Amino acid sequence: MLKWLKHFIEQSWLLMVSSFIFGLLIAVTYAAWQPRIEANKTDKLNNLMSALISQADRFELTLEDVPVDLGKGKIAKTDIYKAVSDDGGCLGFCFDAQGPGFADKIELVIAVDFRFETIGSYKVLASNETPGFGDRIQNDYYRRQFDGAPAGKLDLSKTGPADKIDDEIIAISGATVSSEAVVKIFNNYIEQIKTALTKEGMIGNADK
Amino acid sequence: MPTNKTISIGDTFLAGLWRENPVFRLLLGMCPTLAVTTAVKPALTMGISVLFVLLCSNIVVSLMRNLLKPHLRILMFTLTIATFVTIADLFLKAFLPEMSATLGPYIPLIIVNCVIICRAEACASKNGLFISIIDAIGMGLGFTIVLCILAAVRELLATGAVFEIPVMWKSFVPWAAMRMPVGAFITLGLMLGLVNLISRKKA
Amino acid sequence: MDTFHILLMAFVSIVIVNNLVFTKFLGICPYLGVSGRIDMAFGMGMAVTFVVTLAGTLTWLINNLVLVPFGLEVTKYICFILVIAGAVQLVEMYLRKVFPSLYESFGIFLPLITTNCAILGLCLFIDLWQIDSFIEAIVLSFGAGIGFTLAICIMAGIRENLKLADVPQYLKGAPITLITAGLLTLAFMGFAGMIK
Numbered sequence: 001m002l003k004w005l006k007h008f009i010e011q012s013w014l015l016m017v018s019s020f021i022f023g024l025l026i027a028v029t030y031a032a033w034q035p036r037i038e039a040n041k042t043d044k045l046n047n048l049m050s051a052l053i054s055q056a057d058r059f060e061l062t063l064e065d066v067p068v069d070l071g072k073g074k075i076a077k078t079d080i081y082k083a084v085s086d087d088g089g090c091l092g093f094c095f096d097a098q099g100p101g102f103a104d105k106i107e108l109v110i111a112v113d114f115r116f117e118t119i120g121s122y123k124v125l126a127s128n129e130t131p132g133f134g135d136r137i138q139n140d141y142y143r144r145q146f147d148g149a150p151a152g153k154l155d156l157s158k159t160g161p162a163d164k165i166d167d168e169i170i171a172i173s174g175a176t177v178s179s180e181a182v183v184k185i186f187n188n189y190i191e192q193i194k195t196a197l198t199k200e201g202m203i204g205n206a207d208k
Numbered sequence: 209m210p211t212n213k214t215i216s217i218g219d220t221f222l223a224g225l226w227r228e229n230p231v232f233r234l235l236l237g238m239c240p241t242l243a244v245t246t247a248v249k250p251a252l253t254m255g256i257s258v259l260f261v262l263l264c265s266n267i268v269v270s271l272m273r274n275l276l277k278p279h280l281r282i283l284m285f286t287l288t289i290a291t292f293v294t295i296a297d298l299f300l301k302a303f304l305p306e307m308s309a310t311l312g313p314y315i316p317l318i319i320v321n322c323v324i325i326c327r328a329e330a331c332a333s334k335n336g337l338f339i340s341i342i343d344a345i346g347m348g349l350g351f352t353i354v355l356c357i358l359a360a361v362r363e364l365l366a367t368g369a370v371f372e373i374p375v376m377w378k379s380f381v382p383w384a385a386m387r388m389p390v391g392a393f394i395t396l397g398l399m400l401g402l403v404n405l406i407s408r409k410k411a
Numbered sequence: 412m413d414t415f416h417i418l419l420m421a422f423v424s425i426v427i428v429n430n431l432v433f434t435k436f437l438g439i440c441p442y443l444g445v446s447g448r449i450d451m452a453f454g455m456g457m458a459v460t461f462v463v464t465l466a467g468t469l470t471w472l473i474n475n476l477v478l479v480p481f482g483l484e485v486t487k488y489i490c491f492i493l494v495i496a497g498a499v500q501l502v503e504m505y506l507r508k509v510f511p512s513l514y515e516s517f518g519i520f521l522p523l524i525t526t527n528c529a530i531l532g533l534c535l536f537i538d539l540w541q542i543d544s545f546i547e548a549i550v551l552s553f554g555a556g557i558g559f560t561l562a563i564c565i566m567a568g569i570r571e572n573l574k575l576a577d578v579p580q581y582l583k584g585a586p587i588t589l590i591t592a593g594l595l596t597l598a599f600m601g602f603a604g605m606i607k
Contacts, residue, residue, distance in 0.1 A: 322440060
């Protein structure tokens with residue numbers, strides 16, 4: 001038994017010592033940089049939300065891990081942030097939304113006004129759509145159509161006036177599937193987030 | 209493999225750059241080459257990360273080379289490389305978050321990048337500290353340069369800009385295909401063909 | 412029935428639509444080197460499928476049951492690669508004892524699989540896509556292996572025919588293989604959007 005142990009240690013002492021040293025190295029690096037990494041993550045979301053609701057002074061997390069049904073049994077969890085102005089009034093809500101696009105998952109950050117009646121446009125968090133076609137969902141032409149649109153059911157159509165802001169969204173030519181994906185994400189999330197916020201009594205209270 | 213005495217410093221360095229360039233000649237490290245070369249910025253970041261890991265791993269392996277047990281050495285190499293890749297990944301997440309997001313899972317894939325393990329096996333475990341360092345720098349630079357050239361071609365044709373500085377004329381229609389996997393494979397294939405042409409002509 | 416539907420879609424998506432070789436650039440090194448003949452390619456593919464299913468499942472378990480609950484995510488990469496190396500060792504030992512003929516036919520491929528980007532890549536993608544269900548992780552791992560086998564066999568078939576074609580001198584070997592791979596990628600792009 002002892003001989004086996006001696007043989008084992010003889011063979012693997014370097015492995016054990018170096019594992020220990022490496023572990024220490026990683027732990028030290030992690031401890032040193034972890035605060036920065038966390039700050040980067042929150043900064044990114046804050047930057048996107050500030051771009052959407054520019055008058056907001058800060059964003060507060062109101063509801064965390066709200067389950068949203070994506071259809072076909074898939075549940076996604078989203079966090080809802082309240083945009084607060086510098087006098088404490090509620091300016092609107094922001095939340096991240098996702099859904100299947102043409103190539104991969106599309107992730108958006110959606111802003112809605114505090115009465116949950118008009119949409120305040122969206123920004124794309126992550127998308128892998130076809131360059132030159134599907135990725136034009138990031139461009140102003142498509143995004144502007146959502147700015148001020150009613151927070152209800154949106155319809156996608158191929159032709160029509162793009163500068164008329166209503167519940168009819170004109171698709172990007174050559175990127176019907178990507179355009180439809182964005183509209184579907186909106187329709188899915190607006191309804192469910194509205195229900196969740198109404199249940200908590202958060203909508204329509206400009207001072208809360 | 210030539211012994212310690214007969215390798216000159218300059219020769220080792222230049223080998224990494226051209227004669228034994230990891231991508232063009234040894235055909236190592238293909239996966240990241242194709243994935244990150246959509247633009248010059250991610251390519252440069254990846255190249256420098258590989259250089260960092262290669263340098264650290266070569267140093268550590270070279271220092272340990274007389275203590276390694278033969279059948280455990282691959283495990284030791286892997287452990288060393290994984291540690292330094294974790295450190296590099298943490299660094300990117302902390303100081304270059306957009307690059308970290310763009311490069312995504314390809315940074316940890318440096319662990320299985322054949323370039324690093326092969327250099328540890330072929331060079332660092334057999335040579336002294338100084339030679340290992342020079343070899344690492346040479347190979348790392350060779351890898352970075354190739355990645356940047358490939359990325360420059362792809363980015364130029366895909367967006368008309370290099371390193372986000374517009375270069376092409378205004379009416380240039382971007383070749384979207386260059387940003388997709390197709391462009392990667394075909395560009396690399398043609399470049400390899402070009403390298404074959406140049407080296408055959410020389411010889 | 413819903414679960415089955417999701418699993419089927421996941422399987423089809425990773426074999427065809429999100430094929431690891433053609434869309435994520437994983438597993439290129441052996442892909443270029445090995446795919447000379449269809450039977451060798453198929454053998455390699457089967458070996459990879461076996462290892463990747465095992466590795467994907469194990470790493471999912473370790474990640475979700477040990478690393479995340481204990482806050483040890485920073486050691487993720489080290490744990491993953493050690494699990495993969497260990498899995499390959501186990502598979503090798505098992506095959507050598509139980510199926511020696513199979514072991515002979517796999518030959519040198521098995522140790523090479525450890526540095527195959529596809530395996531580590533898949534484990535990382537499963538983590539990136541935040542797959543919650545164990546069954547889905549198993550299905551995705553298996554599908555990834557099948558997708559790799561598919562890609563490598565198609566490539567081997569084309570290369571067998573390429574030997575008879577008139578390839579320009581400087582493009583012979585790796586360059587023409589890469590260009591062919593690029594065209595295959597283009598073909599597979601047609602599958603994008605197949606699954607909503």
